[in-house]
Amino acid sequence: MVEIAATETATATKPKNPARKVGLLNRALMVLLLTVVTIWLVVPFTMAVLWSLVDPKTGWEYPDLLPPSLTILRWVEVWTTTALPQAIANSYMLAPTVAVTTLILASPTAYCFARFDFPGKGFAQVLTLLPLVVPGFVLAIFFSSLIFSLGIYSRFLSILMAHCVLFLPYAIRIMTVSFGQVRQDLIDAARDLGARPIAVFRAAYMPALLPGILASLIIVFIQSIEEFAIAFIVGAPNFTTIPSILYSYLGYNFIRPNAAVVSLILVVPNVLLMLGLERLLKSANPAQAGGKG
Amino acid sequence: MNWRRTLLIIALLTPGLGVIVIMIGSVFYVAVMQSFGFYNLVGEESFSLEHWQKVLDSKQFSRALRYSAYIATVAAIGSVTLAYPIAIWLRRPFRGSLVISALLKAPLFVPGLVASFLFLNVIAFHGIVNQFMMWIGVTDAPIRLQNDRGAWGVVFLQLWKNMPFALLLLTGAVQSISDEVLDAARDLGAGSFARFRKIIAPLTVQAMQAALIIIFIGAAGDFAFQVTAGPTNVQSMAQYMVFLKDSFGRWNQAAVVGVSLMVLALCGSLVLAVLSRALLRSGNRW
Amino acid sequence: MTALRSIDVSKVFEDGFTALADITLSIEPGEFVTLLGPSGCGKTTLLKIFAGFYEPTTGRIEQDGKDVTNAPPEKRDTAMCFQSYALFPHLSVAENIEFGPKQNKVNRDERLTRLNDLLRQVDLEQHRHKLPNKLSGGQQQRVALARALAMRPSVVLFDEPLSNLDAKLRESVRREIRGLQREFGFTAIYVTHDQSEALAMSDRVVVLNGGRIEQIGAPEEVYQRPDTAFVADFIGSANLLPFQRVDDHVVETALGRLTVSGPPDDAAGFLCWRPEHAEYGVTEGDNVVNAAVSELAYQGSYTDLHISPPGVPDQRLHWPGPASGVSDQVTFRLPPEHIRFVRGKLG
C-alpha cells in the first residue's frame, strides 16, 4: 500500500503507457481515416458508375436505393449520338502533341538550370512559375483575345500553344532535377574512353534522364487531357475536348447519366497513368541512390 | 562571364523561360490594355477609364470580388489547417501509412469537373447524403442541397481538391525535420502544441506559404466548381468575367474583371504570406 | 539518496528485438557515469529510457527516489545532449539556449542571467545572434551543451557528444564538459564507445554488451580487474588465453605452464593479461615465454609485437623502443600478479 501511494503522485496525472497508447491511437485513427476515405472516394465513384449504367426505361428515382436495372445502353447512346468520339479524338491528339512539344521546349532551359550557374538564376527559376499563378480563365480569355488580334485561326494550334506554356513549369522542374542527376564523372569517363557525343549521351545522360522524361510526358499528358479553361474558351464551339463535353452535361442541361459516362472516360485513363507514374518514380529511386556517389 | 557563355545561356533559356515570359507577358499586356479601351475587336481604340468605372460601380462586381476573396481565403486556410495534423501524423512511417497517404492524395488526380459531378451525385435528391439524413430522421423528405446559398458545396469541393495538394507540400517539409530536433524540444519541456508552434511551423513555413498562395490563387479564379455547384445568386470573378465576355462581347469590362482578379490573387497571396510569417514571429518572441 | 536509478529495466521493441535486459543501476548525485559498449549494444536506448523518450518494457526508473517510469521527457528533470547536436536551425544561439527556460516559464531576468553566464562559460558571447549553421562543429556542440544546462537540470544525458569532432577538439570539449559538471554539480550520464574517453572522464564506467551490463566500476577497476572476457578485450584490448587448471597455482596454456597468484574458479576457461605487462630481460624462472614474432607494428612510444601460439588468438606485447631492436624471437616473462581469470568468452 505504502509503495503504491509513493508512486501514485508521479503516475496519477500521466497515461499509464504512452507507447501503447500511441499504437492504439494510430490504429483508431487509421480506421477512422479509412472510413472517411471510403466516403471520400469509393462512394462517389460507385455512384458515378451506377449512374452511367442506369437503364433509361426504368430510371433511378427517389425511393430506390439502387437503380432497378442496369444496362450499358447509355454508353452506346452517348457514343453514337453525341460528339464524344470526336472530343476523345481531339483530346487524345492534342495531349501527346502537347506533352512532346513541352518536353522539347523545356529541356534546354532545364539543362541550363541544372548545369550552369549564372547571376539571376534564382529569379529566372521563379519566373518559370508564372503560368501557375495566373488564374486559368484570365489566361484563357486574354489568350483568345491575343490569338484573334494575331490572326491565328487554327484552334488546335492555339490550344497547343497555350497548353505548352501552361505546363512548361512542370516539365522544366522535372527535367531540371533529372539533368541534375546526370553524373559528371560518368560523362568524363565516357569521354575519357573516347566516346563520341552520341555515345556519351547514351551512356551518361540517358539513364539519368529517362525517368524524368517519362514523368514529364505523363504529367503534361494528364494535365492537358483534363484542362478545361483554355480548351473551353479558345476551342468553343468548334473544337471540343472531353472536359468541354462534360461541362455541357453539367451546365444548363444537366444530363446525369451522360455526365457519368463522360466523367468515367475522363478519369479512368488518368488513374492508370498515375499508377504507371508511381511505378516509374519508384523504379527511378535506385538510380538516384546510385547517382549520389 | 564571357559573352559566348552568356549567349549560350540565353539561347538555352529562350525556348522554355523565354516562351513563358513572352506569352504570359503578352496575355497580361492584352488584358491590361483591353481594360483601358485598347485591343478592341471592333470599334475604335482610345484610352478610357470608362470600363473601369462601369465595372467598379456595379454591385455585381463587388459581390463577385468579395465572394471570390472569401472562397479563396477559406480554401487556402482550411486546406492548410486540415493538412497540417495529417502531415504530422504521417511523418513517421507506420504500417498502412503509405496506403493512407496515397488515398488522401487521390483527389489531386481527379479533374475539377469530375469532382463536381461526383459531389453533385452524392448530394443529389436521392444521393447518399439525403438518404442518410432521412434514415437517421433529420428530414422526412429529401432536400435540395445543390447550389446552396451558403456556398458550402463550393467550399467542400475546394477543400476536397486542395487539401491533398497542401498535404503533398507539407508532408515533404515535415518529414525533413529530424527526429532529434523534435526530441530535443520535448526534452526541453515543449509539449505537442509548443512543438508545433515553435519548431514544426517555423521550419515548414515556406511549404506552408507555397500551399497557401497556390491554393488561394486557384480558388480565387475558380469557374468549374462555382458554375456547377455554387450558389446561383452570386458569381465568382471568373464566372463574371466569362459572363461579360459572352453577353454582348463586353471584352473591355471582362478585361477589367480579369485584371482585378489578378490583383486579388496577388494581394491575397501577399497578405497570406506576410500574415503567416508574422504570426510565427509573434509566437517566437514573448 | 540516488539521483537516478533503474530497476530491472528491459526494453523489447515492437519488432520483438530485445535491446536491453535486466539493467539495474544506481547513480549518485553529482556522479559522472559513462555507458560504454560497442555499436548497437543499447546505449542510446538506455539513455532514452532515462530521458523518457522510451518507456521500459519492464522495470522502473526512479529519479530522486520518485518513480518517473511513465513521465514524458518534457516533465522530467533531465536534459539531453544529442549526438547530432539537434540545435533548432531557425533559432539563433541565444534563442536556442533560452528555449528550455522559456518553455518552463522561467522569468525574464533569471533567463537572461542564465543566458549570459552560459554564453560566457562556453565562450560564445560574440556568436549569440548567429544561426547554428553558421557555427563550427565545436561551437555547435557547445551551444547544445549550454542549451541543456540552461534548464538547470539535475541530470544531463550525453549521447556520444564528441563523435563528430576531430581529435584535438574532443580533448578540449571533454575538459569543458568536466569543468562545467564540477561547477554546476549535475549528475552526468555519458554515452560513448570510445574507451579512452570513458576512462579519462568518468567516476564510474558501465560496460554494456548485447543489452546487458557486463561490469560496473571505477575506470581503474574495469581496466585493471576486468570480470569478463568481453570487458578485458573491449577496454584496452587485453590478451585472452584459454587455460586448463593444473593445481591451485599452476595452469596449462598455449604459452606453456604458467604460475598464477590465485586459484582459478573453474577447471578450464580464459585468463587475460595486458600487452604492457610483459617483462623483458628475464630469461630464467617462472612464466618465461619464448616465442617467434609473427608481426610487428611501430607505434611511436613502443612497438606492437604479435606472437601466434597454435590454436589461440594472437597475443600482443608492447616492446619498449623502436622496431629495429626486435629480433625474430622474443623472450618475456608474465608476472603472476598481472594474470587474471575472466568469466565468459569472446563473441
Ligand SMILES: Nc1ncnc2c1ncn2[C@@H]1O[C@H](COP(=O)(O)OP(=O)(O)OP(=O)(O)O)[C@@H](O)[C@H]1O
Ligand atoms: N525503434 C527500434 N525498433 C527496433 N529496434 C531498435 C529500435 N531502436 C534501436 N533498435 C535496436 O536496438 C539496438 C540498440 O540500439 P541503440 O541505438 O541503443 O544502440 P547504441 O548502443 O546507441 O549504438 P551506437 O553506438 O551505434 O549508437 C540496436 O540493435 C538497434 O538496431
Ligand SMILES: [Mg+2]
Ligand atoms: Mg547510439
